Amino acid sequence: MAEPLRVVVTGAAGQIAYSLLYIVAKGDVFGPNQPIILHLLDIPPMMGVLEGVVMELADCALPLLHGVVPTDDPAVAFKDVTAAFLVGAMPRKQGMERKDLLSANVKIFKVQGEALDKYAKKDVKVLVVGNPANTNALICSRYAPSIPKENFTAMTRLDQNRAQAQIAAKLGVPVRQVSNLIIWGNHSSTQFPDASHALVNINGANTAVVEAIKDAAWLNSVFVETVQKRGAAVINARKMSSAMSAAKAASDHMRDWFLGTEDGRFVSMGVISDGSYCAPKDVIFSFPVTIKCGKWKIVQELGITDFARKLLDATGKELEEERQEAIQIIEA
Numbered sequence: 001m002a003e004p005l006r007v008v009v010t011g012a013a014g015q016i017a018y019s020l021l022y023i024v025a026k027g028d029v030f031g032p033n034q035p036i037i038l039h040l041l042d043i044p045p046m047m048g049v050l051e052g053v054v055m056e057l058a059d060c061a062l063p064l065l066h067g068v069v070p071t072d073d074p075a076v077a078f079k080d081v082t083a084a085f086l087v088g089a090m091p092r093k094q095g096m097e098r099k100d101l102l103s104a105n106v107k108i109f110k111v112q113g114e115a116l117d118k119y120a121k122k123d124v125k126v127l128v129v130g131n132p133a134n135t136n137a138l139i140c141s142r143y144a145p146s147i148p149k150e151n152f153t154a155m156t157r158l159d160q161n162r163a164q165a166q167i168a169a170k171l172g173v174p175v176r177q178v179s180n181l182i183i184w185g186n187h188s189s190t191q192f193p194d195a196s197h198a199l200v201n202i203n204g205a206n207t208a209v210v211e212a213i214k215d216a217a218w219l220n221s222v223f224v225e226t227v228q229k230r231g232a233a234v235i236n237a238r239k240m241s242s243a244m245s246a247a248k249a250a251s252d253h254m255r256d257w258f259l260g261t262e263d264g265r266f267v268s269m270g271v272i273s274d275g276s277y278c279a280p281k282d283v284i285f286s287f288p289v290t291i292k293c294g295k296w297k298i299v300q301e302l303g304i305t306d307f308a309r310k311l312l313d314a315t316g317k318e319l320e321e322e323r324q325e326a327i328q329i330i331e332a
Contacts (some may be wrong), residue, residue, distance in 0.1 A: 001033065001035060002033060002034050002035065003035075004035040004036055004037045004066045004067070005030055005034060005035070005036045005037070005082045005083065006036070006037045006039060006079070006080050006081045006082055007024060007030075007036050007037070007038055007039065007081060007082065007083045007084075007085070008038075008039040008040075008041060008077050008078055008081045008083070008084045008085070008120075009021060009024070009038065009039070009040055009041070009085045009087060010041045010042070010077070010084075010085070010086050010087055010088035010112065010130075011041075011042060011086075011087040011088025011089065011130065012040035012041055012042050012050055012053065012070070012087075012088070013040075013042045013046040013047075013049040013050040013053055014042070014046075014087065014088065015240065015241075015243035016087045016129060016243045016246045016247050016250070017040075017053070017085075017087050017088075017247070018053065018243070018247075019243055019244045019246075019247035019248070020085060020087065020247035020250055020251060021038065021040075021053065021057060022057075022060065023247060023248070023251040024036065024038070024085075024251060025038060025057060025060065025062045025064065025065040026060075026062055026064070027062075027064045028251055028255065029251045029254050029255045029258070030083070030254075030255075030258055030259075031258075031259060032064075034064065035064050035065075035066045036064060036065060036066065037065075037066050037067040037068070037069065038057070038065065038067070038068045038069065039069045039071065039076070039077045039078070039079070039081060040053065040054070040068065040069065040070045040071065040077075041071055041072070041073075041074065041077035041078075041088065042070075042072060042088065043072060043088075044072045046072075047070070047072060050070045051070065053070075054068050054070050074111060074112060074115035074119075075115060075118070075119055077115070078112075078115040078116050078118070078119040078120045079119045079120075080119070080120070080121060081119075081120045081121065081124055082121050082123070082124055082125070083124065083125050083126075083127075083254060083258070084116065084120065084124055084125070084126045084127065085127055085129060085250055085254065086109070086112060086126060086127065086128045086129060086130055086136070086137075086140065087129045087130055087250070088108070088130055089104075089105045089108060089109075089129075089130025089131060089136065090104040090105055090108070091131075091241055092131065092241070098132060098188070099325065101131060101132060102132055102135065102322065102325055102326060102329065103329045105130060105131070105132065105136055106135065106136065106139045106326045106329050106330055107329070107330070108130070108136075109128070109130075109136040109137075109139045109140040109143075110139055110140075110142075110143050110330055112140055113139065113140040113141065113142065113143030113144040114143045114144070116140070116144045116147060117143065117144035117145065117146050117147060120144075120147070122146060122147055123148075123151070124147060124151060125151055125153075125254070125257055125258070125294070126140065126141075126147075126151055126152045126153065127153055127154075127155060127250060127253055127254055127257075128140060128152070128153070128154045128155065128270075129155045129246060129250050131187065132186075132187070132188065132322060133154035133155055133156075133187045133270060133284075134154040134186050134187055134188075134270045134283065134284040134285070134286070134319060134322070135283075135284070135319070135322040135323060135326050136154070137152045137153060137154040137270060137284045138152070138272075138282075138283060138284045138323060138326070139326050139330065140152055141272070141284075149272045150271065150272060150295070150296070152272065152284070153253070153257070153269050153270055153271055153284070153296075154187060154269075154270025154271075154284045154286070155187065155246075155249060155250055155253055155269075155270065156183040156187050156191065156268045156269065156270050156286035157249040157250070157252050157253040157267065157268060157269070158187075158242065158245055158246050158249035158250075159183040159187060159191055159193060159227055159230075159268070159286075160181055160182075160183050160193075160249075160267065160268040161245065161248070161249050161252065162193075162226075162227050162230045162245075163181040163183065163193040163195070163223070163227045164178045164179075164181050166223055166226055166227060167181065167195060167198065167200070167209055167213070167223070170213060170218075170223075171200055171202075171209075171212055171213065173200060173201075173202065177200055177201040177202070178198060178199070178200050178201075178209065179198065179199050179200075179201075179264075179265050180197050180198045180199050180265060180266055180288070181193065181194070181195055181198045181209075181268075182194040182197060182198075182266075182268055182287075182288045182302075183227075183268040183286045184268075184277075184279075184285075184286055184287070184308075184311070184312050184315060185279075185285055185286055185311075185312060185314075185315025185316060185318075185319065186270075186285075186286070186315045186318050186319050186322070187270060187286065188315075188318060189228045189229065189232075190228075190311075190314050190315040190318045191227075191228060191286065191315055192224070192308065192311035192312060192315055193223065193224055193227040193228070194308060195209045195210065195213075195219050195223065196210060196219075196303070196305065196308065197288070197302050197303075198210075200212050220307060224311075230242075252267075253267075253269060256291055257269075257291055257294065257296065258294060260291050260292050260293070260294075261289075261290050261291045261292075265290075266288040266289060266290050266299045267288070267289060267290075267291070268286050268287070268288055268289070269286065269287070269289050269296060270284045270285065270286045271284065271285070271286075271287060271289065271296060271298070272284060273285040273287075274298070276298045276300065277302075277304060277312060278309075278312070278313075278316075279312065279316050280316045280317075280319060280320050282323075283316070283319040283320060283322075283323055284319070285315075285316065285319060287299070288302065
């Protein structure tokens with residue numbers, strides 16, 4: 001059997017981690033033959049709750065789980081890890097502006113970046129889930145200069161999964177039959193869910209989603225808005241933010257990053273921008289990517305309509321503003 005991988009999950013006593021830890025420990029992310037050791041980081045007041053989570057992991061009797069390290073010390077949490085799920089962040093509460101969230105969270109991600117730089121493996125793959133995810137990932141990378149920028153990503157897979165589910169429901173097909181939906185830009189309400197390159201498999205043949213739906217007005221309005229506002233809709237209904245679906249998306253993102261994407265399929269990930277599709281450079285921007293041997297690559301030469309261009313520019317502008325604000329907060 002392979003050597004165990006060390007995987008850190010931050011915010012490990014929280015809602016998202018509660019669903020995520022089981023998925024990871026069961027073998028759905030790193031493969032059915034890959035043993036793992038989980039490093040669970042949370043803040044000191046949550047250590048009692050974390051103890052309960054550790055008991056439950058033990059009680060699951062998972063064959064691939066070779067060890068659990070609960071801690072409130074980043075030096076212990078990030079030691080020799082190969083994969084990092086950075087879930088822990090201050091959640092947005094009612095009446096909070098995105099700015100308030102930014103100032104609380106960029107400081108957390110600075111500390112975690114420094115700890116990754118010092119203690120983690122140099123090829124560690126880092127997925128930021130805690131919001132504002134794109135800018136948190138950028139700050140984290142900035143404070144981990146010895147780790148390649150490509151190794152820091154932000155999660156837009158939840159938005160992609162939401163978009164896929166909306167299209168599948170509209171067409172009355174299983175969600176598996178819909179592929180290549182794109183989330184462009186920021187994981188915020190400015191993101192652009194784009195179905196113009198998506199495919200649906202009907203009777204064994206791939207058809208463009210646009211052709212199958214034949215309703216451009218719906219695709220450019222109701223569909224986009226539903227995906228953009230889905231997080232808020234879940235909070236309104238559940239009185240808490242998305243947890244189960246966020247955990248599933250985080251595991252999808254990391255699985256594809258480690259094990260690769262299927263031929264002919266691409267997925268959305270927030271990655272460091274090289275200016276593709278006229279996106280601003282040096283922000284973490286969600287692009288369609290394919291993944292081979294643990295390396296992602298932006299899918300090039302997809303057509304961008306005038307409608308799409310406007311939305312890409314708006315989300316890019318928001319990311320530049322967030323970057324500036326985050327740097328000001330940290331340097332203050």
